[in-house]
Amino acid sequence: MDEINVMRTVYDSLKPLSAGERTAALGWLTAMLGESELSPSDRITAEVIMAGGVLPYGLYARNVPLTALGRLDTAARSRATQWAFSALLTSVTQQSARPALCE
Numbered sequence: 001m002d003e004i005n006v007m008r009t010v011y012d013s014l015k016p017l018s019a020g021e022r023t024a025a026l027g028w029l030t031a032m033l034g035e036s037e038l039s040p041s042d043r044i045t046a047e048v049i050m051a052g053g054v055l056p057y058g059l060y061a062r063n064v065p066l067t068a069l070g071r072l073d074t075a076a077r078s079r080a081t082q083w084a085f086s087a088l089l090t091s092v093t094q095q096s097a098r099p100a101l102c103e
Contacts, residue, residue, distance in 0.1 A: 003076045010065040010084045017061055022088045025062045030081060032066055 010029075014022050028045055031038045038046075049055065049063045065084070069077050 003072060003080055006068040006072055007080045007083055009068040011087055013061045013064040014088055021058055026085055028062055029066055033069060
């Protein structure tokens with residue numbers, strides 16, 4: 001999966017979540033990718049996801065981007081994660097359309 005497709009996957013998976021859920025999901029993703037400390041609740045979320053089975057959308061939406069981002073090298077993963085924060089946490093009033101994936 002190339003970097004652009006990963007960015008699209010992350011965006012499309014997390015966009016349906018509320019702003020608060022997106023923020024939590026992105027924080028969880030960065031912790032799971034080793035870019036921040038895993039909290040006890042992050043660990044529980046990871047255990048539930050890894051246990052498999054039918055997941056509610058909020059957990060499914062965290063698992064898909066994690067899998068996609070995990071396939072990128074470190075630099076590409078960092079760029080994709082930074083873009084996701086920018087694209088998904090920008091307020092709706094400031095964002096008229098999805099930010100460009102590449103400039």
